[in-house]
Amino acid sequence: MAALEQHLVLMCVEGGTSARVAAHTDTLNINIDHPIEDGDTALHLCCLYGHLSCVQLLLERGASLESKDEEGALPIHDACAGGFIQIVQFLIDAAKTPEKVRHMLDTTDSEGETTPAELSDLGTEVRGVLEAAAVEATSPDSSDSK
Numbered sequence: 001m002a003a004l005e006q007h008l009v010l011m012c013v014e015g016g017t018s019a020r021v022a023a024h025t026d027t028l029n030i031n032i033d034h035p036i037e038d039g040d041t042a043l044h045l046c047c048l049y050g051h052l053s054c055v056q057l058l059l060e061r062g063a064s065l066e067s068k069d070e071e072g073a074l075p076i077h078d079a080c081a082g083g084f085i086q087i088v089q090f091l092i093d094a095a096k097t098p099e100k101v102r103h104m105l106d107t108t109d110s111e112g113e114t115t116p117a118e119l120s121d122l123g124t125e126v127r128g129v130l131e132a133a134a135v136e137a138t139s140p141d142s143s144d145s146k
Helices: 005-015 018-027 043-050 050-058 073-081 085-095 098-106 125-138
Strands: none
Touching: 043 050, 043 073, 043 085, 050 085, 073 085, 073 125, 085 098, 085 125, 098 125
């Protein structure tokens, strides 16, 4: 991605304006999963900054739930670190299958140390959502319920 295109998308993502993100991702003909800052994709940054409408838009445009940043973290890691419960729930719902949910919840950073749950404090709503998703994804009938 050219530096100007990268800069424009970064500005839109940081501002959390889904209309601008949509306009630039459509008109610039960019790879939506291309890293734009410190190895983070637009989806990573929207999760980090708590921009739910932009997360929704990027996933509608085909952004990958499984793209890793330079530290090996998925977008859900960033949403958990920020405590953004609606984004965490949206990402889990977007995974659609128990296998994908388990993969997201079990993915550690490149050092093999941190899962999404470890980025959320015990007793928080985010931790509760992650624990419920883990139980649902491992239940015997979870493949029938999705």
